[in-house]
Amino acid sequence: MRGAGVPYRLTVLGTGYLGATHAACMAELGFEVLGLDVDPDKIARLQRGESPIWEPGLETLLRKHVGSGRLRFTTSYEEAAAFGDVHFVCVGTPQKQGEFAADVSFLDQVVDSLAPHLDRGCLVVGKSTVPVGTAQRLAARLRELAGDHVELAWNPEFLREGFAVDDTLHPDRIVLGVTSPKAEMILREVYAPLGDVPIVVTDFPTAELVKSAANAFLATKISFINAMAEVCEATQADVKLLSKALSYDERIGGRFLNPGLGFGGGCLPKDIRAFMARADELGADQALSFLREVDAINMRRRARMVDLARDMVGGSFRNRVVGVLGAAFKPNSDDIRDSPALDVAVKIGQEGGAVTVYDPVALDNARKTQPTLGYAQSALDACRDADVVLLLTEWQEFVDLSPHALGEVVAVRNIVDGRNALDAPTWREAGWIYRALGRPQ
Ligand SMILES: NC(=O)c1ccc[n+]([C@@H]2O[C@H](COP(=O)([O-])OP(=O)(O)OC[C@H]3O[C@@H](n4cnc5c(N)ncnc54)[C@H](O)[C@@H]3O)[C@@H](O)[C@H]2O)c1
Numbered sequence: 001m002r003g004a005g006v007p008y009r010l011t012v013l014g015t016g017y018l019g020a021t022h023a024a025c026m027a028e029l030g031f032e033v034l035g036l037d038v039d040p041d042k043i044a045r046l047q048r049g050e051s052p053i054w055e056p057g058l059e060t061l062l063r064k065h066v067g068s069g070r071l072r073f074t075t076s077y078e079e080a081a082a083f084g085d086v087h088f089v090c091v092g093t094p095q096k097q098g099e100f101a102a103d104v105s106f107l108d109q110v111v112d113s114l115a116p117h118l119d120r121g122c123l124v125v126g127k128s129t130v131p132v133g134t135a136q137r138l139a140a141r142l143r144e145l146a147g148d149h150v151e152l153a154w155n156p157e158f159l160r161e162g163f164a165v166d167d168t169l170h171p172d173r174i175v176l177g178v179t180s181p182k183a184e185m186i187l188r189e190v191y192a193p194l195g196d197v198p199i200v201v202t203d204f205p206t207a208e209l210v211k212s213a214a215n216a217f218l219a220t221k222i223s224f225i226n227a228m229a230e231v232c233e234a235t236q237a238d239v240k241l242l243s244k245a246l247s248y249d250e251r252i253g254g255r256f257l258n259p260g261l262g263f264g265g266g267c268l269p270k271d272i273r274a275f276m277a278r279a280d281e282l283g284a285d286q287a288l289s290f291l292r293e294v295d296a297i298n299m300r301r302r303a304r305m306v307d308l309a310r311d312m313v314g315g316s317f318r319n320r321v322v323g324v325l326g327a328a329f330k331p332n333s334d335d336i337r338d339s340p341a342l343d344v345a346v347k348i349g350q351e352g353g354a355v356t357v358y359d360p361v362a363l364d365n366a367r368k369t370q371p372t373l374g375y376a377q378s379a380l381d382a383c384r385d386a387d388v389v390l391l392l393t394e395w396q397e398f399v400d401l402s403p404h405a406l407g408e409v410v411a412v413r414n415i416v417d418g419r420n421a422l423d424a425p426t427w428r429e430a431g432w433i434y435r436a437l438g439r440p441q
Pocket residue numbers: 013014015016017018019036037038039042090091092093106109110113127128129130157158159160161266267
């Protein structure tokens with residue numbers, strides 16, 4: 001194993017949203033990196049320096065380091081095992097079908113595929129988000145299959161899609177779940193080029209729980225303000241002003257306090273559910289029962305959005321044209337996993353509305369999973385002849401839309417701002433009926 005002045009060679013196992021970003025950023029830090037995935041199409045694209053996902057700055061890094069030869073990709077575990085001193089595991093941990101629990105079988109597959117080829121000392125580092133207890137189980141499996149010269153560490157990832165490259169190169173903290181000083185030393189060396197970043201060294205369960213707790217907290221903050229939105233709706237108060245007033249309190253802060261359609265994506269929803277499921281197994285279910293409500297508030301926002309839109313078109317979507325702005329679960333991403341925007345669009349389609357969706361980058365992904373919806377290549381085309389326009393993902397392009405230009409193409413100037421992203425007076429002055437979640441009519 002290299003080290004002590006000779007840089008480690010890194011592999012990244014699983015090159016999706018997390019892994020592709022991690023691989024490119026580790027190459028940017030100066031390491032030789034080999035990325036591996038079981039999806040040959042993804043690997044073929046990555047080998048050409050193309051990003052399989054839309055993530056600001058990622059393709060530039062991929063091209064740069066595939067070009068320099070510092071970053072390569074493969075589908076061969078044998079090659080990865082021979083190459084790597086440190087193996088980062090970045091495979092998915094999706095929600096199990098019909099259950100709250102996380103499906104960790106991809107992690108088991110990685111260990112089972114890699115371990116038989118590991119014939120020298122190395123460190124395997126889990127980055128995926130997992131139920132507490134997973135690392136200990138995988139460490140035992142790894143030891144059993146590969147022997148004592150191979151060690152496991154857990155290093156949860158906190159990057160945000162849309163800022164993934166920047167977050168990886170400038171993390172606000174690094175958590176290292178380790179069981180030996182050697183593993184800690186190796187990971188400190190790997191992350192040394194990042195400079196002065198706070199590092200918290202923990203045991204396995206604490207490292208796993210930090211990630212679950214962070215996501216639970218963020219989800220709770222979003223659902224808190226959306227619960228306030230529900231109360232505002234019942235009292236004709238304005239949740240946007242309420243949130244603004246709260247944000248000046250330094251103990252509360254304004255981030256993640258924007259009322260709207262709520263959270264989605266490949267992380268928060270499945271992570272809070274997996275956290276509840278694991279707490280259940282551990283007999284600690286009472287401690288997390290509040291997350292059930294956090295989840296329920298979040299899902300109610302989607303239903304409320306559909307209700308508002310239906311209300312604006314006269315009580316039924318039949319024979320009504322609906323223009324939907326946004327498909328991605330949040331701006332600056334093409335990720336449509338558990339996207340609130342698509343969920344709302346689909347529900348309205350199921351109620352008979354003629355829905356046309358536009359998103360700056362997520363249209364291809366949306367079309368693949370929801371082929372029955374209509375799609376357009378621009379915001380204006382999506383809203384042509386619309387009886388109501390719904391803003392469901394707060395892309396800057398939508399915030400910058402001219403209410404006059406949009407007003408020219410719609411049938412009726414009705415808009416529901418699902419993200420509280422538009423300036424209500426400007427739209428009302430331009431003749432629109434503007435409504436938003438949690439705000440007075
Ligand atoms: N996406 C994020 O913003 C983010 C942030 C922090 C943590 N995470 C966590 O990181 C993990 C990965 O998330 P993601 O969004 O990148 O998922 P993803 O679905 O985009 O990527 C997972 C990749 O793993 C590959 N894979 C599956 N089985 C494999 C195997 N046996 N060997 C090699 N590759 C295999 C898949 O083909 C896919 O490319 C999850 O646990 C997630 O919760 C994600």
